[in-house]
Amino acid sequence: MDIHDTGSLRIEIIGIPGLPEVEPGDDVARMIVDAAARSGAGIMDRDVIVVAHKIISKAEGRLVRASDVVPSEFARNLARSLGKAPEEVEVILRESRAIVRYRRGILITENRSGLVMANSGVDRSNVRGDYILLLPVDPDASARAMRDRIGELTGKEVSVVISDTMGRPIREGHVDVAVGISGIAPFRDYRGRVDGFGRELRVTNIAQVDEIASAAELVMGKVRRVPVAIVRGYEYERSEEGSSGLVLPEDRDMFR
Amino acid sequence: MDIHDTGSLRIEIIGIPGLPEVEPGDDVARMIVDAAARSGAGIMDRDVIVVAHKIISKAEGRLVRASDVVPSEFARNLARSLGKAPEEVEVILRESRAIVRYRRGILITENRSGLVMANSGVDRSNVRGDYILLLPVDPDASARAMRDRIGELTGKEVSVVISDTMGRPIREGHVDVAVGISGIAPFRDYRGRVDGFGRELRVTNIAQVDEIASAAELVMGKVRRVPVAIVRGYEYERSEEGSSGLVLPEDRDMFR
Numbered sequence A, B: 001m002d003i004h005d006t007g008s009l010r011i012e013i014i015g016i017p018g019l020p021e022v023e024p025g026d027d028v029a030r031m032i033v034d035a036a037a038r039s040g041a042g043i044m045d046r047d048v049i050v051v052a053h054k055i056i057s058k059a060e061g062r063l064v065r066a067s068d069v070v071p072s073e074f075a076r077n078l079a080r081s082l083g084k085a086p087e088e089v090e091v092i093l094r095e096s097r098a099i100v101r102y103r104r105g106i107l108i109t110e111n112r113s114g115l116v117m118a119n120s121g122v123d124r125s126n127v128r129g130d131y132i133l134l135l136p137v138d139p140d141a142s143a144r145a146m147r148d149r150i151g152e153l154t155g156k157e158v159s160v161v162i163s164d165t166m167g168r169p170i171r172e173g174h175v176d177v178a179v180g181i182s183g184i185a186p187f188r189d190y191r192g193r194v195d196g197f198g199r200e201l202r203v204t205n206i207a208q209v210d211e212i213a214s215a216a217e218l219v220m221g222k223v224r225r226v227p228v229a230i231v232r233g234y235e236y237e238r239s240e241e242g243s244s245g246l247v248l249p250e251d252r253d254m255f256r
Helices: A028-039 A053-059 A073-082 A086-094 A139-154 A208-220 B028-039 B053-059 B073-082 B086-094 B139-154 B208-220
Strands: A010-016 A048-052 A063-065 A096-103 A106-111 A116-118 A131-133 A159-166 A175-184 A228-232 B010-016 B048-052 B063-065 B096-103 B106-111 B116-118 B131-133 B159-166 B175-184 B228-232
Touching: A010 A028, A010 A208, A010 B208, A028 A048, A028 A053, A028 A139, A028 A228, A048 A053, A048 A139, A048 A208, A053 A131, A053 A139, A053 A159, A053 A175, A073 A086, A073 A096, A073 A106, A086 A096, A086 A106, A086 A131, A116 A159, A139 A159, A139 A175, A159 A208, A175 A208, A175 B208, A208 A228, A208 B010, A208 B175, A208 B208, B010 B028, B010 B208, B028 B048, B028 B053, B028 B139, B028 B228, B048 B053, B048 B139, B048 B208, B053 B131, B053 B139, B053 B159, B053 B175, B073 B086, B073 B096, B073 B106, B086 B096, B086 B106, B086 B131, B116 B159, B139 B159, B139 B175, B159 B208, B175 B208, B208 B228
Parallel strands: A048 A159, B048 B159
Antiparallel strands: A010 A228, A010 B010, A048 A228, A063 A131, A096 A106, A106 A116, A159 A175, B010 B228, B048 B228, B063 B131, B096 B106, B106 B116, B159 B175
8 A cells, every 4th residue: 555545635735925035145944944934834744845946046146147148159149049138048058958949939958957948947037137047056956955954943854846837848838847856756656556447557657746846836926925835734755866757868758 | 916916825635535436427516516525625615626537537428348449440550550459549549630649659649629648538547347438528518517517516616627647748757737627717827927026027827727737636646536626725817718728739839
């Protein structure tokens, strides 16, 4: 019997408001613990703490000032085809190891940690003035550090999911997915198990951390400042596996 | 000020167990209302009722007996390349208006209601013996009927999301998405609005019903029988728009 079969039938998604604007060097874990205490939710064992990557990136100083960037000729040419600012394209290329697709207005890349997404996660929204925000260098390591620090501050064993908002092939609109994880298995794997009629379930391998990121987005929103949500009551397998398995290898991806 | 900015910071995802096995012609809405009452959750105004498509399909008699299917020559040839049963491929083709991609073991199609997914949603797991289960003919109409019937039985204004489990390009693993909706807008649209720094948010258009389906999956699981979940406390725009906008048109899909 697997843990999920006996799992809770009630999960709470709790948005944590009231975090101050994050600056480079800030102890975001402490900010989250304090804000969770003020909101009355607190932190409990086995909570999954979902954190929008932006506040992690800001704390890690992953900001580039557009006016400090000198675009290469390649970046300038690509920027013209895309209709984007050359400085932004230069920064995206520095964060990428491959260009997967591009078209006017859209640049899909594989970033340095292997994520396939628009603009290698480089973003200018919700950032002050002239700055461009990058993803954390190693989002799994950031998730791990966040988890350890929350453990230190509270004595609670939590998991951390760092989320980002992504567009998707085939389906319209954006959803939040996990770009870094620590403490929770990325998948809930049913392969080889049997359904209610004794038939083997052949392919179902649920990307539970992506579903958790999506669930958390429902209370986080983009406009009001709620960059953290607690997913409480979800029973999951603990794991030290990172998020790299969440990117489908190119040779198994029928759409690449 | 949009409804989401003032929205609740606490959402509950409540799995509803105890539904009997569904047979063709069953009043699934009544089964759900009864099971929700027994579980203590009940049904409340503005609940989003997420229903696994399988129980809707079963109630609508969308079952085909494999031994009654005579595969065409084309289906037999394709089945050989795919390594699938010819009867199953025949049924998939009847449900499809186009083959999008195929490879050994995997057949991606556009089904008759425009969904792009593996096998046009045709599935043999969690189905008795020799039967093959199809998606509802018109999942939005099924969602609408479910919503109306729940309203009739309870006097509550709910929304309905019919969910299915799908694989994804680029990302490993399956997540649940919405294949039919009624009463809730498919997207939460931020385009043209401004972020916390006064910069316009250009592209964010959250596929909220897909996120809701994913959130619900966290309590539904595949093995234990929990085909229904209530998402409670989520504030959303009511809408009579269906789910068709959730499929990216081919000319805007860089991966087709």
